[in-house]
Amino acid sequence: MSGAAARKTGEQRRRWPLIVVVTLIALAGLIGFTSLAIWQVNRLHWKVALIERVEARVHAAPVPAPGPDDWAGITAESAEYRHVTLRGTFLNDEEVQIYTPADFGPAYWVLTPLRRNDGTVVFVNRGLVPENLRDPATRSAPEGPQTLTGLLRLSEDRGWLFSRDNDPENGQWYRRDIGSITAAKGLENAAPYFVDQEMGTDPRAWPRGGQTVISFRNAHLSYALTWAGLALMVVAAWGLFLWTELRRGR
Missing domain, CATH: 1.10.287 (Helix Hairpins)
Known part of the structure; x- marks a missing residue:
């Protein structure tokens, strides 16, 4: 070679x-x-x-919120964002406030359990309040029998990346984890979901309902x-x- x-x-x-x-x-x-x-x-x-699912459900006529017989079968595909109606009495002493950032600064979701006539409890997200109205003493609470409508939401059992964990012992809540909240409050017969209440007749009232995000970037x-x-x-x-x-x- x-x-x-x-x-x-x-x-x-x-x-x-x-x-x-x-x-x-x-x-x-x-x-x-x-x-x-x-x-x-x-x-x-x-x-x-x-x-498509959200668009179909949020504009549908409201139906009664699921009772105990239906709780086991509730999934995102079957029930989330369903337009529902609730009747009962708020347990205002058991209210919790859950931190969330908002357009106007630090804010809190106001979640209040509502006891229905059958004895079951459903947490209602009554809407947002600014930080200066976090204390329930700074605002009025609905008393007596109530009838309301809203959107069924699933419990936020898992946090997002970098989200803080709930601290029930100190009353610090960062996600709407219904299981943890009901356990901390000692509430029985509580639904595994919560309901985002619609905005009331006064758009300037606090808590401000109707804040559910129903438009998703694709x-x-x-x-x-x-x-x-x-x-x-x-x-x-x-x-x-x-x-x-x-x-x-x-």
Whole structure:
């Protein structure tokens, strides 16, 4: 074998490890970006179904809130955002305030248990109050039998990323975890859901109901296209690299 041929063979052998490494990196990128694109497509289907479900339920005529016989079967797909009606008497001494940021600054959801005629308890999110009205003594409370309508919501059993945990012992609440609240209050026969009360006749009154978010941003299609585009770019870059290396070898 001539010296030139030997050098060429040596260069080819040295290039193959590089080709293998680049191919593995490209494969990892392709799998990763494709997986993210598929995940966003699945999220797109979930978000579209959620939007359609919420739109259909919030504008429907209210129905009685589920009783104990129906509690076990309540899921997000079957019941959340259902337009419901409740009748009963508020247990104002058992009210809790749950911190939440609002457009006007620090605020609190006012959750008050309502005892129905059958003895069961349903927590009602009566709405938002600013920080200076957190103390129940600073505002009036509804007394006597009440009839109200609102949207059925599921208990917030799990917090979001960076969210703080509830501190029942010190009366500090950061999410609407109905199980923890009813346990801390010692309430029995309590529904596993709560109801977001609608806004009353006076839009300036506190607590301010009707604050349920029913419009959801849906950008999953653009995200899916972005990840798919990156996957194609990885394939194109790998193809260009391989073509260049093979041409150089020839």
